[in-house]
Amino acid sequence: MQDLLELEQKQPFLYHKSYTSNRAEGWPMKLTQKQLDRGNSLLNQHAIYLNGEEISLYIHYWGGETSLNSNKPHKHSFFEICYIVDGEGTYIENGEEYPLRKGKLFLSRPNIKHQIISINQLHIVFIAFEPLYPKASEKGASIYKHLSVVEPFILDLQNEVHPELLWTALLLQAQQTNTFMKDTIVNLSSSLLFSLTQLYIKGEDETDSTQSKGLSTTVIHRAKLYIRDNLSQPLRLKDVAENLHISSRHLSRLFTEELGVTFTQYVRNERINRATNLLTTTKLPIKEIAIQTGFETVHYFTTVFKDIIGVTPGEFSKRLISNE
Structure with a gap:
């Protein structure tokens, strides 16, 4: 146990006691608002264009709030993926209400009016992005056009640890200052966003052939x-x-x-x-x-x-x- 404590003191970004706790307590490591702000600030500087083989994405903003209050009904011209780290609330889209709780991932699609109602100050992280269709393959463009009408658009990630780990690792990495920081966070950002997208299109582009x-x-x-x-x-x-x-x-x-x-x-x-x-x-x-x-x-x-x-x-x- 002493060795683990020493490791945590030397390399806190590699080991944290919350990683070994019951996952029901929250995602791998809850970050403070200061950590979220710092991490997202660097992401908004360096992780703006994410290039994939089938399509490239432009990131409008990375964000996160540890105590989100309710917002007004609104819509936007891009996609926004939001993940509930903790708390309870309601997501309203086109007049329909959907309960929000810890582990919920939801996709706000372009030009659809929506609203988040917070019951007890939601802890939330989010990414706003849009596909760069002129740089997309036919397959990539088709997948993201399908994403704008995908159902369901709210997923429960209770059994999906991978996105949580990636998102945590990305925000923690953005706290560090090292030679390869920009390359690291761009690669992690691409892995995170494309893996989140894959959750919604799972099975859509995979056939026996x-x-x-x-x-x-x-x-x-x-x-x-x-x-x-x-x-x-x-x-x-x-x-x-x-x-x-x-x-x-x-x-x-x-x-x-x-x-x-x-x-x-x-x-x-x-x-x-x-x-x-x-x-x-x-x-x-x-x-x-x-x-x-x-x-x-x-x-x-x-x-x-x-x-x-x-x-x-x-x-x-x-x-x-x-x-x-």
């Missing part, structure tokens, strides 16, 4: 790496398939469907690609290059090389020397 496509891509990638790293050895379809724990027939079909060439054609092309690289960057004899690229004889190597490149390995080398 996309999962199957992902698995196929992974298998092909592993097969290509295995071939690349073992070009000097015999590369039979059966051996590579066994290494990947799939059938020869399945692997053969993947090469044809995903790469547009047969397994044999791919291996042959990779051997010749390696050979041209060795001819260009080394002074190895042609016989040694044939051995390193997995050809049984120089004659066979020469035949395949000429068939693909259009000249023999010897002529290829002479042209390189001539060009130099």
Whole structure:
């Protein structure tokens, strides 16, 4: 126990007794208003543009209140995600009332009038953002357009620890001063906001076909790496398939469907690609290059090389020397 106390004194942002308490008592670490203000101030300076692969987001503001009073009915042109750290209240949207309590996450969508009624001064954190559609892929734009009409827009995160941990870590990190502070909080901000969005669109962009496509891509990638790293050895379809724990027939079909060439054609092309690289960057004899690229004889190597490149390995080398 003494070791833990010493660790807390040396690195308070890595260990805090509230992290080990019952989660029902609140999120991992309740921050004071001063901590919230400082953290959000730095976030509002540095975490403004969050760039993702499918879409980029512009952050209008990060905020938080440990004792939020009720606000007036209003609407805005952007999204706002709010999380209730503690307290009770009511969220009103289009005249409908929704109870708020600890662990509730709700999404205020663009151009919809809403209001928060606080019963006992809500402890709340929030992010206001909008998608940058001109920088979005078709898939990314579609997801965020769906977000503007998503149902339900209020979620109970009693079983979702991940967003709480990320949000706490982000605000705590923003208290620190270090060389990589900006990079760290931008990366954490992106992880937090995209993970919160994912809670609302869970399952919307994941289908059996996309999962199957992902698995196929992974298998092909592993097969290509295995071939690349073992070009000097015999590369039979059966051996590579066994290494990947799939059938020869399945692997053969993947090469044809995903790469547009047969397994044999791919291996042959990779051997010749390696050979041209060795001819260009080394002074190895042609016989040694044939051995390193997995050809049984120089004659066979020469035949395949000429068939693909259009000249023999010897002529290829002479042209390189001539060009130099």
